[in-house]
Amino acid sequence: MTAARTPPRRLPGVPRAEDFRSPVHDPRVVARVGALLGGAIVVLFVTGLLSHLSQNPVPWLPFGPSPSWGYRLSQGVHVTVGFACVPLLLAKLYAAYPRLFERPALRGPLHALERGSVAVLVAATTFQIVTGVLNVFQVYPWKFSFLWVHYAAAWVVVGSVVVHVGVKLPVIVPALRSSVAELRAEESGGGPRPPSVVPPAVVPPAGVAADQGQEEDPAQAATSRRGFLAAVAVTTLGVVALTVGQTVRPLAPFAVLAPRDPRVGPQGLPVNKTARSAGVADTATDPAWRLVLTGPGGTRELSRDDLLAMDAVTAVVPIACVEGWSATATWDGVRVRDLVALVGGTADDDVQVDSLQQGGSYASSLLPGAYVAAEDTLLALRLAGEDLDLDHGYPARLVAPNRPGVLQTKWVARMTVLRPGGAA
């Protein structure tokens, strides 16, 4: 303790990599935190691509109505793992940051390239996580389209992680092979000894030491490494515990840090876009509203009463928002395939669904035939046993299993049967 209280002899100006002697900066710790963050990023990339492909379909990966919880699960995982990345990123930056103070700063062109790749990695990953978190809280303090930039940045993030693993492979392999409990990395791994594992004797004991006076004895060092990894794990699980309730209803009471509560909203269901912000508050409540159905057999107009008089079906289908929250709800309405049949369509046809909303990315959606055929794909008129709330899409909205919420078009005005070849 007395040594720790001795004032540093050298003034702590800009420290050097060797000054960081805390065992937390040991490559075995950095590599393990990196493996966790890297694993999380792979999960984010895969679930993100699923979200992208379900909104921008490709022929080789057609999405269908089952499993009904598919998108709910994948996007719920995306956003939950996204939250979990906050502590993982902070821990990774903290564990690795002594490398920032490396001297000489540049040892040649290859080293410059290596450091440049780390700069891209840190910039892109931090960007993706920070803007992702703000976005799900509906905070947009920037002037770009989140969706496009997030999609492009996703490839840069994953690519820079892959490059980084390639660059560091000779350090990573021995670091992950040797146990954190072993006393010295260089005794077990056989790899090159990274600069942050400087044996205490080499560093002048009363030098600056960016984290000085700590854990100089090996047993204590092993405890510190394990303790840090445990703290990372506990914090990460803690973030998950306090947010995942926006998707997993039984955990909703614990979701204090989540942007949504799946139980809160009109009719017990959260809302993303309100009728007012979509500019449909008047048109949607106009008694003259008619659903315009168009198909190979002609056009029909149906009032809400006409629709209510048709065969009513009840379906339990989740709303799964692209922002990660989701909630199961009970809908009553008319099967889309029954509506399509009224105008000469079949359950194999694709259907274009247009909202009263004018403009905006989600004013219309394409419902592929596989969904049209499904029993649970409804033009919903009622929610939880009551007429749809205006903000949930009154007078009628689309509800289909396994679709992102943004494609569950609200305030439906028109449904058009599309035949292969483009003819309506």
Add this chain to the structure above:
Amino acid sequence: MSAGVRWSRRVLLVGGAALIGFGLWTAWSTVPSSQWPSALVWLAGGVVVHDAVLAPLAVAVGAWVLPRVPPVWRGPLRGGLLAAGTLGVLAIALVAGAADRRNPSVVPQDPLAAIAAAAIAVVIGAVVGAFLAGARPRGGDPDADRATSVSRARRSAGPRR
């Protein structure tokens, strides 16, 4: 470096560069150029905040704070600061989201109460961590074997307290 590592490295470097290239091409072809300045500011902002705020803070904590606390408290304090930093990021999002709610179902909870509850969880976590750390072999004990058996006894006694 073994041949396996050498080859994996090449594959990773080339593959990673290709992925980055695809991302840049995607950005180039889909993001309108009027949006680039804002996106670039946010990209650079993360690095600047890290290098100008987070790293110096971490250096300061390591140089001045950690050496002044008893050894059993250093780990829990470091872990607690990690959790506090995480909470800080989420707290900014919560408060900003609640301040500019687009509708009442966005951030329906009281953000300050939510942050306070999470902060209490962080403090409890750090205290529990210190308790667990105290039950481990201490550094500097001349008789390591004895320390281990004592701490084992202490650890097994722990949960009953």
